Amino acid sequence: xxxxxxxxxxxxxxxxxxxxxxxxxxxxxxxxxxxxxxxxxxxxxxxxxxxxxxxxxxxxxxxxxxxxxxxxxxxxxxxxxxxxxxxxxxxxxxxxxxxxxxxxxxxxxxxxxxxxxxxxxxxxxxxxxxxxxxxxxxxxxxxxxxxxxxxxxxxxxxxxxxxxxxxxxxxxxxxxxxxxxxxxxxxxxxxxxxxxxxxxxxxxxxxxxxxxxxxxxxxxxxxxxxxxxxxxxxxxxx
Numbered sequence: 245x246x247x248x249x250x251x252x253x254x255x256x257x258x259x260x261x262x263x264x265x266x267x268x269x270x271x272x273x274x275x276x277x278x279x280x281x282x283x284x285x286x287x288x289x290x291x292x293x294x295x296x297x298x299x300x301x302x303x304x305x306x307x308x309x310x311x312x313x314x315x316x317x318x319x320x321x322x323x324x325x326x327x328x329x330x331x332x333x334x335x336x337x338x339x340x341x342x343x344x345x346x347x348x349x350x351x352x353x354x355x356x357x358x359x360x361x362x363x364x365x366x367x368x369x370x371x372x373x374x375x376x377x378x379x380x381x382x383x384x385x386x387x388x389x390x391x392x393x394x395x396x397x398x399x400x401x402x403x404x405x406x407x408x409x410x411x412x413x414x415x416x417x418x419x420x421x422x423x424x425x426x427x428x429x430x431x432x433x434x435x436x437x438x439x440x441x442x443x444x445x446x447x448x449x450x451x452x453x454x455x456x457x458x459x460x461x462x463x464x465x466x467x468x469x470x471x472x473x474x475x476x477x478x479x480x481x482x
Contacts, residue, residue: 255297258293258361258362259290259293259294259297259361259362261293261361261366261369261370262289262290262292262293262358262362262369263289263290265289265358265361265369265370265372265373266286266288266289266290266354266357267282267285267286267289268373269289269354269357269376270282270284270286270354272376272377272380273285273347273350278344278347279347280330280350280351284330284351285350285351285354288327288330288351288354288358289355289358289361291358292354292355292356292357292358292359292362293358293359293361293362295323295359295362296319296320296323296358296361296362296363297362298319299319299320299362300362320359320363327351327352327355350380353372356372357369357373360372397426397450397451397452398450398451398452399448399449399475400447400448400450400460400461400473400475400476401447401448401473401474401475401476402446402447402448402449402464402472402473403444403446403447403471403472404444404469404470404471405442405444405445405469405470405471406442406443406444406445407442407443410445410467410469410470411430413467414447414464414467414470417460417463417467418449418451418460420463421455421459422454423451423452423460424451424452424453425449425450425452426450426451426452427448427450428447428448428449428450429447429448429449430445430446431445431446432444432445432446444471461473461475
């Protein structure tokens with residue numbers, strides 16, 4: 245007679261709960277166009293739940309009282325360390341700005357709620373999912389209310405290719421990101437006729453805005469022909 249211990253409706257229900265909760269988180273991330281979407285999050289949550297179920301029920305046929313003893317918490321510990329590879333894959337750096345930390349943390353959280361489903365703790369998994377949405381939607385509003393209502397001055401140093409009319413594109417990008425431009429100074433660097441590299445322009449500009457300067461630097465870094473973007477001291481404008 246074939247035994248189906250550990251493969252009943254209870255375990256299927258726990259997998260289904262992990263599927264639904266992790267898919268909800270994935271949909272929220274997909275709508276915000278993050279690097280990891282609904283498929284990644286759903287796979288992480290369901291896989292973590294399945295690992296937990298295997299850890300709980302998968303070795304019953306080899307266990308022998310006082311002969312073979314297994315620690316079911318070992319697989320849970322390996323999930324926690326193994327999920328770091330996926331989380332690390334969505335973190336990247338662009339123009340000295342680190343991106344993807346929130347996505348990596350949410351992948352880690354999805355694995356945790358999948359483990360909770362597989363461990364038979366549905367209330368904790370559901371509460372964790374509600375907590376995720378509270379953090380993603382509620383925290384930005386709370387922070388914006390308590391943020392000091394003042395504009396920060398920052399001096400940016402930009403180096404871009406000459407002769408392509410990029411100055412107008414740069415100024416338009418600053419305006420679209422809701423930064424005002426206080427001061428501007430330009431210096432051209434012409435190359436020798438024998439030098440194959442194109443001439444460049446170094447632009448120092450003082451910008452002022454309420455939003456994080458990292459957001460502006462990221463947007464400027466997407467402009468084709470703009471080679472360097474960095475914050476600097478006020479010396480370039482003096």
